[in-house]
């Protein structure tokens with residue numbers, strides 16, 4: 270059933286004008302309210318008596334599933350962060366965060382201003398339940414009553430959303446971080462309100478690094494400074510989590526510089542791929558194969574994409590620009606990724622410059638010899654690769670910043686051992 274069908278059924282049930290119901294449903298659905306909940310809400314609005322029997326049930330957070338209908342919960346507010354959304358052409362401020370009791374933690378969105386603050390203990394009567402990514406979430410809307418309790422509910426969780434960069438995941442909201450600004454540039458983008466200036470760059474702390482966007486450039490954020498940021502949120506951008514600092518975030522300069530680790534976290538390839546993307550990570554595995562389109566390649570001078578036989582998919586016949594790159598498959602037994610080496614790293618593993626590669630190809634009258642040389646050097650060996658891992662429907666790609674033969678090579682270890690014992 271599409272929205273119009275739902276509306277027609279509902280309008281005839283309630284004896285109300287069809288167009289009015291369509292409009293009502295569409296508004297709620299644009300708010301991401303599930304269709305069944307939207308229909309219930311309209312039934313209530315038009316005074317349908319049958320809804321009164323669907324009274325909310327009192328539940329503990331651990332008992333709530335995506336299938337639960339409206340619930341009443343008593344919980345501690347762990348986080349509460351404001352965020353602007355565009356709704357019916359106007360900006361609207363919502364509050365998002367986490368609620369907890371002894372049995373669990375649940376994300377919530379408050380569509381009305383209930384004045385929630387981290388640390389508050391509340392009873393939310395008649396909160397809606399919706400599903401997000403397989404998990405239940407609470408909607409506190411116009412039909413929800415919120416009362417504040419004097420006695421704080423003890424919960425086994427920290428209040429306030431403090432987190433390290435490594436712990437952050439796409440979808441996290443109202444987080445508090447202390448970071449150093451490692452890179453920062455001002456850019457002009459085509460936003461929904463025309464051209465607008467933003468800041469983008471990289472944050473670091475002792476646990477790792479993550480890219481960020483600051484939608485409303487703040488003077489406190491500049492390269493080299495350390496800042497504490499309250500109420501940031503995390504969304505996915507180009508396959509990796511990105512910290513978003515909005516006009517609702519609070520940013521304070523820190524007197525002490527935040528330590529930033531030099532090392533990227535090392536992960537099993539299976540875990541890294543399952544996480545959906547990691548900005549800066551180390552993967553160790555066996556190099557199984559060098560893929561087609563490696564070695565000496567040609568790029569389109571217009572769009573920089575790799576071309577085949579002088580043909581760009583977008584720009585047709587072009588004079589290709591010679592370049593070096595490697596796409597190789599790295600596997601550690603838990604999963605595999607495609608490692609992409611840029612011209613510099615390719616030059617290192619090839620053991621020669623672009624000029625050398627062109628000369629080798631001319632001599633052999635075949636440019637595949639360059640890829641073959643690289644294959645002979647790296648396939649079958651174990652490598653430790655650092656870079657940005659992005660995961661999309663076409664697979665997992667690791668854009669390498671460092672590519673080193675692993676010191677954990679078993680044969681190497683055996684040789685070292687034999688040398689040490691003087692064999």
Ligand SMILES: [Zn+2]
Nearest residue numbers: 569572581584
């Ligand atoms: Zn092109």
